[in-house]
Amino acid sequence: MGEDPRDKSSIQPGRSAVIAPGHTFATVTDKISSIVLTRRTPLFWFVPFLIASGLLMVFLAAVGYLFARGVGIWGIRVPVMWGWAITNFVWWIGIGHAGTLISAILLLLRQSWRNSINRFAEAMTLFAVACAGMFPLLHLGRPWLFYWLFPYPNSMGVQPQFRSPLVWDVFAVSTYATVSAMFWFVGLIPDLATLRDRARNRWARATYGILAMGWRGAASHWQKYETASLLLAGLATPLVLSVHTVVSFDFTVAIVPGWHSTIFPPYFVAGAIYSGFAMVLVLAIPLRAMYGLEDLITMRHLDNMAKVMLATGQIVAYSYLFEAFIAWYSGNTYEMFAIWNRMTGPYAPTYWLLIFCNLVFPQLLWLKKIRTNIVWLFVMSLDVLLGMWLERYVIVVVSLHRDFLPSSWGIYSPTIWDVATFVGTIGLFFFLFFLFIRSMPMISIFEVRTLLPQAEVTEGIEK
Amino acid sequence: MSQIFYPSTNTFSRLSIFGGIFIVAFLVWAWAELNESTYATRAKVPIQQPVPFSHEHHVGGLGIDCRYCHTSVENSSFANIPPTKTCMNCHSQIWNRAPMLEPVRESFRNDSSIRWIRVHDLPDYVYFNHSIHVAKGVGCTTCHGQVNKMPLMWQENSLQMSWCLDCHRHPERFVRPRSQVFSVNWQPPPNQVDMGRKLVKEYNIQSLTSCSTCHR
Numbered sequence: 007m008g009e010d011p012r013d014k015s016s017i018q019p020g021r022s023a024v025i026a027p028g029h030t031f032a033t034v035t036d037k038i039s040s041i042v043l044t045r046r047t048p049l050f051w052f053v054p055f056l057i058a059s060g061l062l063m064v065f066l067a068a069v070g071y072l073f074a075r076g077v078g079i080w081g082i083r084v085p086v087m088w089g090w091a092i093t094n095f096v097w098w099i100g101i102g103h104a105g106t107l108i109s110a111i112l113l114l115l116r117q118s119w120r121n122s123i124n125r126f127a128e129a130m131t132l133f134a135v136a137c138a139g140m141f142p143l144l145h146l147g148r149p150w151l152f153y154w155l156f157p158y159p160n161s162m163g164v165q166p167q168f169r170s171p172l173v174w175d176v177f178a179v180s181t182y183a184t185v186s187a188m189f190w191f192v193g194l195i196p197d198l199a200t201l202r203d204r205a206r207n208r209w210a211r212a213t214y215g216i217l218a219m220g221w222r223g224a225a226s227h228w229q230k231y232e233t234a235s236l237l238l239a240g241l242a243t244p245l246v247l248s249v250h251t252v253v254s255f256d257f258t259v260a261i262v263p264g265w266h267s268t269i270f271p272p273y274f275v276a277g278a279i280y281s282g283f284a285m286v287l288v289l290a291i292p293l294r295a296m297y298g299l300e301d302l303i304t305m306r307h308l309d310n311m312a313k314v315m316l317a318t319g320q321i322v323a324y325s326y327l328f329e330a331f332i333a334w335y336s337g338n339t340y341e342m343f344a345i346w347n348r349m350t351g352p353y354a355p356t357y358w359l360l361i362f363c364n365l366v367f368p369q370l371l372w373l374k375k376i377r378t379n380i381v382w383l384f385v386m387s388l389d390v391l392l393g394m395w396l397e398r399y400v401i402v403v404v405s406l407h408r409d410f411l412p413s414s415w416g417i418y419s420p421t422i423w424d425v426a427t428f429v430g431t432i433g434l435f436f437f438l439f440f441l442f443i444r445s446m447p448m449i450s451i452f453e454v455r456t457l458l459p460q461a462e463v464t465e466g467i468e469k
Numbered sequence: 470m471s472q473i474f475y476p477s478t479n480t481f482s483r484l485s486i487f488g489g490i491f492i493v494a495f496l497v498w499a500w501a502e503l504n505e506s507t508y509a510t511r512a513k514v515p516i517q518q519p520v521p522f523s524h525e526h527h528v529g530g531l532g533i534d535c536r537y538c539h540t541s542v543e544n545s546s547f548a549n550i551p552p553t554k555t556c557m558n559c560h561s562q563i564w565n566r567a568p569m570l571e572p573v574r575e576s577f578r579n580d581s582s583i584r585w586i587r588v589h590d591l592p593d594y595v596y597f598n599h600s601i602h603v604a605k606g607v608g609c610t611t612c613h614g615q616v617n618k619m620p621l622m623w624q625e626n627s628l629q630m631s632w633c634l635d636c637h638r639h640p641e642r643f644v645r646p647r648s649q650v651f652s653v654n655w656q657p658p659p660n661q662v663d664m665g666r667k668l669v670k671e672y673n674i675q676s677l678t679s680c681s682t683c684h685r
Contacts, residue, residue: 158501160631161629161631163635179613194526212473220482
């Protein structure tokens with residue numbers, strides 16, 4: 007492929023471009039749509055899909071048993087009544103945040119490199135929120151009565167307690183799920199129309215046709231599309247900050263030492279984005295290798311994402327240090343005990359593993375060598391995902407198991423059903439994700455086309 | 470390539486979006502109605518009993534006071550269902566051959582209980598207490614309806630939590646003078662709310678709405 011003088015890569019020497027040189031409108035469209043429409047479904051799709059389906063079965067079994075027997079099958083016992091379920095909830099919902107950040111905030115900031123990763127990152131958000139939403143509902147005890155969480159004219163004559171952050175959670179998460187779904191779908195419409203026009207199979211054409219909602223690419227369509235996606239981006243942007251803030255209120259509003267802290271909201275948001283970008287990398291690295299998308303998801307993307315991880319990782323590290331510092335500085339016996347117990351108590355190994363995963367190991371990301379090495383990046387992302395999970399585990403379990411009353415202290419350990427439910431949601435996540443990459447364009451076709459040099463509009467007077 | 474859809478599909482899809490909103494709203498409304506319906510609450514359904522005991526005859530016709538049979542209603546949570554002996558006070562003399570009363574006599578002979586079917590039955594997680602209501606001027610008919618017009622007993626109100634709370638939040642709308650608690654003919658006067666407010670003060674009636682009042 008010859009060098010194109012107008013290629014953006016030539017503008018910034020030493021950095022790879024957001025799209026490899028040599029692409030035209032047609033090749034981009036072909037490449038992405040063929041994955042869905044014409045290429046044979048590859049083995050490397052089937053194998054993970056089957057594994058994910060297997061795990062989904064585990065999930066259904068675990069949930070079925072839960073429905074039959076109640077939450078007692080989990081390890082939750084007084085005083086630790088939140089356990090894995092809430093840990094997983096916070097973890098999953100945090101992961102979703104990267105997708106929204108990429109699609110909304112980076113759109114408003116006109117970071118065009120996002121164009122080739124936003125689609126599957128948004129899908130990741132949706133599926134992560136779906137997994138996250140499971141846990142509080144399953145944890146309710148009688149999950150089939152979940153609709154009691156909403157204010158509606160009920161026969162009990164009472165409404166949800168609006169002073170409780172748990173109720174804010176319901177609204178935060180359901181708003182988040184709705185806005186993310188709408189944003190994702192609106193962004194898909196032009197591409198669905200492309201698929202409709204290229205599909206050969208009658209059913210595929212009809213299905214994509216219905217989903218494309220009559221998109222014909224008219225200027226008026228594009229104008230409405232731009233307005234809608236800007237509005238939705240505007241709606242989604244505050245959600246990136248608010249959802250995890252509200253989630254952190256679940257903890258901070260309680261007076262349990264280790265929870266009752268003002269640093270939680272920013273610290274949770276940063277942690278969310280941290281783990282979210284780790285998940286995007288975990289998905290992107292194998293995807294680009296398997297489907298040969300290295301020219302669309304370039305090293306530049308991976309590098310940028312690694313930098314976001316590095317930055318948010320520093321915020322998280324700062325919060326850890328300050329949590330410990332403030333506990334000491336406050337002079338409050340209970341706060342000091344809570345932190346000391348984290349570091350030296352029965353769960354000390356978890357805490358130190360967390361510090362290693364989230365704080366020590368990711369410092370390697372300062373090195374460009376690591377940031378541009380996909381194996382290192384992949385390992386690093388898994389490490390951050392583990393670290394962020396441990397963080398929530400430490401916050402939930404370690405704070406609860408030693409509260410004010412020594413007589414009610416206890417030790418928590420998960421049961422096989424906790425593990426099955428968690429692993430099951432990972433199955434659910436990948437099950438949905440693999441269905442998505444098989445049936446929808448995983449990279450936004452029309453947005454990537456705008457990255458091409460040909461798409462640059464030259465107007466006005468030459469300088 | 471040929472068109473897949475006709476232009477009329479546009480109208481159809483617009484309709485389906487708006488229609489969807491109405492369908493969802495309708496389903497929510499229907500669900501809420503169903504939950505309050507007499508089908509769900511068993512209200513207003515006369516219950517068949519082993520002996521067709523009629524409050525209409527015994528209360529409305531003969532004018533027997535509730536406490537003659539429901540002896541503990543004033544000082545206990547449970548109102549009490551009368552033992553066979555109470556019936557036999559009269560029915561050993563009158564209607565003592567009526568085949569309809571055979572189960573009563575049989576129960577008396579065998580010293581066994583008549584197996585009445587419960588009409589009102591709160592879930593076990595709800596604590597209810599008759600004595601406090603009677604003492605604070607809530608009449609039987611406010612909750613149980615015109616029992617003197619019931620040939621067979623039925624549940625007059627829904628017994629749902631919202632029903633309890635309606636009164637607990639605004640007791641002045643329902644209370645009556647203590648002397649009238651057992652009266653089946655008492656009707657709320659036009660100035661019920663004014664009178665109610667006075668009684669609430671006089672009897673020191675509190676508005677008990679904290680969850681632990683009924684869920685302990």
